[in-house]
Amino acid sequence: MEIIKRKDRKDAHPYIPELKELYQKGRVTRREFLRNATLLGMSAAAAYAFISPFAPKKAMAAAMPKRGGTWKCGMSLQLIDHPARLSWTEGANVVRQVSEYLSDTGPDNITRPWLCEKWVASEDLKTWDLYIRKGVKFNDGQVMTADDVIFTMNEWLNKDVGSSMLGLLSYWGGPQNIEKVDDYHIRLHLVSPNIGVPEHLWHYPGVILPRNFEGDFIKQPVGTGPFILEEFAEGERAVLKARKDYWKMGEDGQPLPYLDKVMYISMSADAGLAAFQSGQTDVHYHPRPSDYLALKDNPMAKILTVDSSYCYPIRMRVDLPPWDDNRVRTALKLCQDRKKTLQLAAYGLGKLAIDAHISPAHPAYCEKPIPAYNPKKAKELLQAYASEKGLKLPLKVKLATKNDEAEPEIAQTLKQTALAGGFDIKLDITEAGGYWDRWTEVDLGITSWTHRSIATMVLPLAYTKESIGAWNETRWYDDEFSALLKDAEAQLDVEKRRSIMCKLEDIMQERGPIALSYWVQIMEIVNKRVHGMEAHPTHMHTTLRSTWLDG
Amino acid sequence: MVRFLVRSVVSTIITILLVSIGLFVLIEVGSGDISVKILGVFSTPEQRASYRAQLGLNAPTWQRYLDWLVGNDWRAKSRMTYPLITLKNPKTKEVEWWADVDGQATRWKMDKGELKRLVRKEDGFSKVMPAESDWIKGEGTEEFFWGVDNRNNAVKFVKGSGEEVWVLTKAGLRKQGDGPREYIPLRKGLIRGDAGLSWQYNRPVSMILKPRVRNTLVLAGVAFVVVMPLALFFGILAGINEGKLLDRIISITSLGATSTPEFVTGIFLILIFGIWLKVLPAVTMFTSSNAIFENPMMLALPVMTLTAVELGYVARMTRASMVEVMDSAYIRTAIVKGMPYWRVVFRHAIRNALMAPITIIMLHVNWLIGGVVVVEVIFGYPGLGKFIFDSAIFGDFSAIEAAAMVTVLIAIITRLIGDLAYTLLNPRVRYA
Amino acid sequence: MNAEAAANEENKSEKRTKPSLWKTISIIFESRVATIGMVMVAFWVIVGCISLVWTPYDPNSSDFIQNLSPNATNWLGTDHMGRDLLSRLMQGTQVILLKTRLPGGEHSIPGGVAIWGVLGSLFLGVILGLNAGYRRGWTDQIIMQVLDALIAFPQIVLYLVVIAALGQGDMVVILAITITGAPGVARLARSLALDIQTRDYIRAAETRAESAWFIMFREILPNARGPLLVDSMLRVGYAIFMIGTLGFLGIGLPPPDPDWGSMVNEARKYIFVNQLPVIWPALAISTLVIGLNLFADGLREELMRYQK
C-alpha cells in the first residue's frame, strides 16, 4: 500500500489499492488489472509501471515508421448521415478517421482516455469527472472544448437524432445530468451507478462533433481526427487524406498520421478477396473463414488475430411456438455439436462457447464447462413437448439466416446435427440485406453480433424488456436476469461481478433464448507492407493513425 | 421507309409506356404495403396510415403512377400561395423544393400551432421567422395554408389543428404534433429526370444512377466494340467454310463459349489473370469516379468475360445466315457469272448475310445487359447492373423502378437502331 | 440438284405403313449431331433420376474432410463443408430438370423448374403467336406491341424486379422464365403461322367455315410443331443458364436442395483453395446446355430435310 503516494490517491479511485492487492494475490489477471485500473482513471503508464516496474516505458518499435503512401481497403460502404446514428462498423471505420472518441479501447480490449486526458469516478460510481484534452483542434480550425463535447452528448440523448447511444446511456438520465464545470471539465451525474462509462464513450456512434454540427456528416465532415474526408460516395468509395495539424505526434516527432491517403472502396467480400490477392488492396476487411483458408499460405499476406465477443447466436423467438417452450429451446441447444461447427464454419479458429452471450473476452467472464453434443437428451425433451402438443417428431422448423459470413455453414451443420435430436430444420438462407430486413422478425435465425468490450454493454441491449422493439430480437427477458444485470452494471469488484456473471450465464444457459457454438477469433489480413496496424475485436480500424506502409 | 421509321418510333414509345406501367404496377402493387416494409411489423396501423399519407401512398394507383412518371409539382403549384422553386443544395448537390417568397427561398413548419417560415440562407441552412400572416381563410372559420415542409413535401397546414403525425427517424417512429393535414411528396417525375429518393442511400436515385449508367455504358460499349467485329469475322469465316474443319472448330468453340455461364468464366479469368499470373487487375476498383478512364486495364477482364459469352452467340448467328446466303440463287448467279470467289463473298454475300445478325444482335442487347449484371457483381464494377442487383436485394423500389426503366430504355433504343441498320442494309425496305 | 437428292430421299422414305412414333424418333439418330446432343442430355436426365432414389452419400451432410480432391470414396472430391460433390452434383439435376417444389416446400411436382418454365412460355407464346399470326391486323398489332414491351426487359432485370416484388421461390423462377420466354416463342409461332396460313389447306379449312381456333390449333399448330420443339430445346438451355446465374447471385432456387448455380456460389469463396467445387457444376451446366444446343441443331436439320 505505501508505495502509493498520497497525491496519486487524490485522483486515483479508492478501489485501485484493493485492485492492486487482488492482483498481487493473483486473484485478478494482469490484463484484468490493467483494464480496471485504467477504467477507474489511473493512467495507463502508471498502471503498467505498477505491475512491472522494470518494464521499458514503451515497447521498442521494430523500425522507424515511413511516411506517405495510400492505404487501400475493400469494404462495403452504405449511407452515413449523423455519426450518432451509425449502425454499422464499416461506416464507423470511415467516421473514426475524421472524428475521435473521448476514450479509446485498444486492440487489447483495454480502454484508455483519448480526447479526455483522464476521468475520475466517485466511489459509488454515480459521478464521473471527464477532463477534456486541451489544444485539440477540429479540422475546420476551431478548438475543441467542453461545449463541443456537451453538444455531442446532447445529440446522443436527443430523441430526434435517434442514436443507439440513447439506449446505451439510459442510466445517464438525460442531458440535464451533464454538468459543465469549466471549458475543459465535464461532470456526469448518473441516475444509476455504471462501471461501463468509458467503454460506452467509445461506442462507435460516440464521436465528438463540433458544436455547430447540422446533422449530416457528409455535408459537414468536421472532426478532430487525423484524416479529412475528401470524398464519400455511398456504395462506391470513401477517400480520406492526411491532416497536417493533428494533435498527436508520431514516433518521428512529426504529427500523425504517417499515411497520406486512406481509401475505402466499396466491394463485395468476394471481390475484396480477389482485389487483396492481386495486390490491389492492402487490407482484406473482415475476412471469412474461407478467406483465411485462401490467404493463410499467401506469401504477401500477414494475418493479425485477436479473440473477441463477436458471435453468431442461433436465436429463438420466445414469444412464438415452439420456441416459447424452454424444453424446445434447450433441445436445440443440446443439438449443437460445437466442435464440428467450429471446424466446419471457422476451421477451428475461435473459442468454443456456452449458450450465453457473455464471452471469455469480456472481463469477469465466469468459466463454465462447454456443454456436450447430446441429441438423445434433446430428443427426450422434444418428445415430451411434442406428445404434449400432439405433434409428431421430427419437429419441422425453419432456420433463417444470411449468406454472409459463417452463417450458412453453421446452419448446415446444425440442420444435420439436429436431425438426431428430432429437429427437421429447413434452411432459409438469403443475401445479407434480405436477412437484415427481417432479422428481428424470424422465429428462428442466426444473427451475427459484433464484439462489445464488456458484457454489460450487450446484455441490456438485447435481453431486457426495455429493448423489445429495438434490439431484442428474441423478445426474451427475465426479471431475475434483469435484476442481476443491474447489480452487475453497478458492481466494481471483479470477483463479485464474476459471481454475478456466473448466475447470468447459468440463467441464459438454462432458459435463455440463444444457442451459441463458438466465439469468433477476429482477424485482420493485411499486406506485408502494412505496419503498425493491429486487429481489433470490433473489426474497427482503430490504429490507422499510426499505420504506415513499407515499400 | 418513312412509314417504317415512323411506325417503329411510335411503337417504341408505346412500348416504353407499357413497360413503365407494367413495372410500376408490378412493384407498387406486387410488393404489397410498402409502409410495413419500411416501418417494420412493430408499427401500428395508425402509424402506417400516417406514414403512407406522408409518402402520398394513400393516393390511387393511377395518380401515383402519373406522379412517378411526370411528377406532381404542377398539382401542388395550383394549391400553393407562393410559386414553387427547386434549388441545388450547395453541399450535396441534391435538388430541394422551396417556395419563392419575394425572392427568398422559404419553407414552413408549425410550432405549437403557430406557422413559422424557414428562410434559406446562402450556406444552405435556414433561419426561423414567424409567418402567422400567411394563413388563408378557407370555407367557414377554417384557416389553412399550403406550403413546403423541410421533407420536400407540399403540405397543407390548418390553423389551430396540427395533426398528430408519426415521423420516421433513424431511431424509429416518433409521434409529433403540429403536423400538416395533407401531403404531396414533391417530385418532378421520371421523364423529367427525377426518380425519387432511394431508401437504401437516402439520396435521389437519379443522382446515384447517372455515374452508374455511364460506367455500364462504357463497359457494355467496349464489350460491344470488341465482340461484334470478331464475332462477325468468325461467323463469316465459318459460314463460307461450311462443313470444313475450320467451320467445325469455330462452331464448336463458340458453342462451348456460349454454353459456359458468365459467372464461371469470370471467376476463372480472375483466378488466372488476376491472381495467379497477376497480369491484369482482378477486380475493378474505382479509386476515383473516373477510374475507368485513368486505368482502362481494369476493364480487360470484365470485357473478356462478356466477350466469351457474346462472341459465340453472335458468331453462330452470323454463320447461320452466311450459310443460308451462300447457297441462295443469286450467289449461284454470281458464281456462274464467273465472279472470283472473294468478290462473290465480299460484294454479294456479306451484305445480305449481315442483315439477319444485326437485327438479332440488337435484340440481343438485353441479353448482354443480363450478362452485365452478373459481370458487374463479380468484378465489383459500380454500374447499372450491380445497382439493380443491390436495390433488388435491399428492396429499394424507386431505385429498381428507375434502373429497370433505364435498362429497358437501352434495350429498346438499341433495337430501334437495329431496325434502322436493317432498313439501311436492305433496299427492299428502304425503297418500300 | 440437292433438290433431286432430296426428292430421292423422300421417295425412299415412302413406306406402306402408317408412320409410327418410333419412326419420328428415329430421325434423330439419322443426324450425328442430334445423337451426340441427345446422349449428353439423356446422361444428365438419367443421373438426375438415379439421384432421386440413390446418391453415393447424403448430399447435404458433411461426412468428410473439407475440400478433398477426387479420391476413391469421393470421386469428385468434397466441398468446403466436407460434403460429397458427386452426390450434390447429381442432386443438382433434380430441381432443374426433374422436380419443382411447391410453395410451402412440403410437396414437389415432377418436371423441373426449367421444364415448367419453358412449358409455360410455350403455352403462353403459342396462344399469342398463333392469334397474332393467323388473325393478323389489329390483333397482331396489339399482341406484338405487348410482346415488345415484355421483350424489352433484360431477363435478369425482370427477374430481379419480380424477386423484389414477390420474393424468392421455385414458382417465381418458373414465372420469370415463362414471362421472359413467351415473347420469343410467340414471335416464332407468329412467323410460322404467318407462313402456314398462306397454304391452300388453310383455305380449304376456311371454305369449310372451320372456327378460327380449330384452324389455329388443328390445322396450323401441328405443322409448327417441329420448329417450336427445336426452339423449346434451346429455351430449356437458356432457362438452365438463367437458373444457374440466379443461383450464383444467391437469389435463385431456395436451399436446401443444391442447384448447380448456388453450388458455384457457395464454392466461389473457396475458389482459391479448391477449384473443383466450382468446376463440376460449371461443367454440368455447360455440358447440359451444349447437349441441348446440339440436339436442337441436329433436330432442326433433320426436320428441314424431312419437311422437304
Next chain:
Amino acid sequence: MAEPTRRKSEDIPVLDIENLAVAYKVRGGEVEAIQNVTLDIKKGESHGIVGESGCGKSTCAWSIINFLGANGYVKRGTIKFQGKNLVGKKGEELRRLRGDQIAMVYQDPMQSLNHSMVLGEQLKEVLTVHQGMSNKAAEKDCIRMLEKVQMPDAANVMRRFPHQISGGQQQRVVIAMALLNNPALLLMDEPTTALDVTVEAAVLDLIADLRKEFNTAIMYITHDLGVVARVSTRVGVMYAGEMVERATVEELFKSPQHPYTQGLMRCVPKLGTDRSSSILYPIPGRVPPPGGRPAGCVFWPRCDYVRKRCREERPKLRSIAGTETWVRCHFSEDIDMGSWEPPEDLVLPGTVQKKEVDETILEVKGLKKYYRVRGNSLKDVFGMGEKQYVKAVEHASFKVPRGKTLGIVGESGCGKSTLVKTIIGLERATDGEARFLGFDITNSISARDRKLIQELQMVFQNPDSTMNPSYTVGQQIARPLKRFNVMPKEKITDEVLRLLRSMRLDEKYYDRLPRQLSGGEKQRVGIARALASHPDLVLCDEPVSALDVSVQAAIINLLLEIQEEFGTTLIFISHDLSVTRFFSEYVCVMYLGQIMELGPAEEIYAPPYHPYTEALLSAVPIPDPTAKQKRVRLQGVVPSAIAPPSGCRLNTRCPRREMLPDPDICLTDPPWREVHPGHHIYCHIPLDELRKIDPVVSIKEVNHAG
C-alpha cells in the same frame, strides 16, 4: 420462230456431250441423276430439252458449267466445249469460262438477282471482271445491251434494285447479263416458266431474235412442249435421266418415235381442240426416282408396247435410218403412232355432247372487290392520307348454268383468284350482288349457312400445299364429312374409301401422309376432299398448272368424269388458254380486274376477238412448230391496280387502239358489245371492225390428236 438449220455438220459443235452420267452422293450411297445423255449443239442453233420434272434436265445444264454442288460429280462421259473437254475443269480456268464463254439464264429472275445490289453493278461486273473493262465503258455497254433486250429506259434501270422492276423486266436483265460477253453457249433453264403468257411470248421472241443476231448456241430447257416448238431447232426429250429421243423440232412433232414422246403429245390439249372433239390420254404411272429406275428400258413400266426385251436390255440411243432422229427404243420402227389404241384399263371420259340445261346456279352482277392499302407518305401513316384501294375486281357480271364449266382466263393479277375467293366467301364483296342457288353470297363465309357452304367447295392450285402435312389422306377427306355431318360417323370410312377409289386411288392411300404422295396424287386427294360434301359448285383454282403434262391430263380427265357423274358445276381458273379451251363451255377473259370478253368457248377462240383476247391467243405457245400464229403483243407492263387506267383498263397497252378514229375514247368506259346472246365483248371498237381481224392461229389438223 423456228426455222430448221440447214447448215449441217458445219464445224465442230459448240457443245458436244457424250453419254454423260452425273451422280449425287446421298446418305447411303449415291444416285445417278442423269445417265448416258448425249447431245451436241452447233453454232447459232437452239437445242431444246424437254421432259417432265425430275428427269434431270437441269442437272444436265449444271454439269456443263460444273456447278453440281458439294455432293455431285460427273461420273462418266465427256462434255466437249468447242472441242475442249470440260469435265474436271476447276478453279480459275472454269471461272473464266463461266459468264464469259458459257452464260446461263435461270427460272426465277427475282431469286437469281442480288436484291441488295443495284442492277447496274450486277451487270457491269460481268464486263469489268471478265474483260477488265473500265467502269464507264462497261456502263455504256450494259445500257446498250439493256436496250437490245428492249428494256424501257435502260439508263435508269441501271440504278434500280431488282424489286423495283417487274418480273418480265428482271428476266430481260438476266438475259442481258448473260449476253454481255457474247457467250458461245447460252444455257437457259426454264427462263419463262415463272412469267405470264404475254410476257413469256415477248421474252421468247426476244430470245429468238437475239439468237439470230448473236448467232449463239442455246440450250433451252423446258417442260412445255409448246415453248420448245417455238424456240428450238432441235429437241432432245429426256426421261428419267436419259435422253430418249432427239430430232429436229418438225420431225419430233410430226412423227415422234419414242413411246414416251408420243405419250407426251397425247397428253397436251392443242389450242382449239376441246373435250367434245378430242380426248387427252395420260401416261399411266409416274417418273421413277433416280434411285428406283427399272432395269432394261427406263420407260417400260409405263410403255404400251412393252415386250420382254424391254424389261431386260437397256436400249441404246440409235439414229433412225434416213432421219436426224435418234431414239432410245428397241422397237421404234414397229410403233405406228396413228394406230395407237388406248389400253382397256385406262378409264376415259366419254366425249361429252353439250346438253342444254339453262338453270342458272350462280349469278354475279356488278361484283366489286376492293382492298384497302396504306400509302407510304407520313400522312398515310397517321391515316390522314386519302384512302387508297386495290381495285381487284371491278363490275364482274356473269352467269353459270348448272352442270356446265366456266373457264376464267387472264394473267396474274387480273383478279381471277380474287373473284373466286369472293364467291366462295374467303373475301367479302365490296359491292354488287352474287346469288348462288338463289341465296345471296356477297357476305363472308362465316355468315353463311352450313348447307350453303357445303354446296360450294374449292380445289386448289399447289399440290404441295393443298394437303395438311400432318394428317393422313383418310383424315383429311373425312374432315368435311364430319364437319357437314353428311352421313353417320360409322359410314364415313367407307365413304372416304369410295371417294379414294373414284379418284383412282386404292385403299392403301388411306393411311398415307401427304409427303408420301406424288403431286398428282395429292391433287386427287384435294379433289376428293372438295367433293366429299357433294357440292353443287366446285371452284378450281388452276388445279393442273403446277403438274407435269402427263399427270395434268389425268387430272383433267378426272374432273371431267366427276362432272359427268355428279353433274357438278365447275368454275375453272387458268392462265393456260389451251387447257381452258379444252375444259370449259364458257370462257371469261379478265384483265386487271375487268372482264374483257365473255362467252361460249369456241366463240372466244375465234374472231371477233377482244384485243386482249387476241393478244393472249397469239401468245399461247402451241406444241406444233407448223402452226401459224400471228404476232400481236401488248407493249409496256401491267399498270398498278391501285390507280388503274380510266375507262378501258387496257387502253395503255391495247394493240388495236389505233383502229379507232379517236383513241381517246378508250379513256371512257367501253360498251358491252353483244356478238351473240351470251357472247359479249367489252370494247369501244365496233364489232364489224373486230370481225375483220383474221384468226390468230391456224393449225393444220394433225393426225395424231386421237
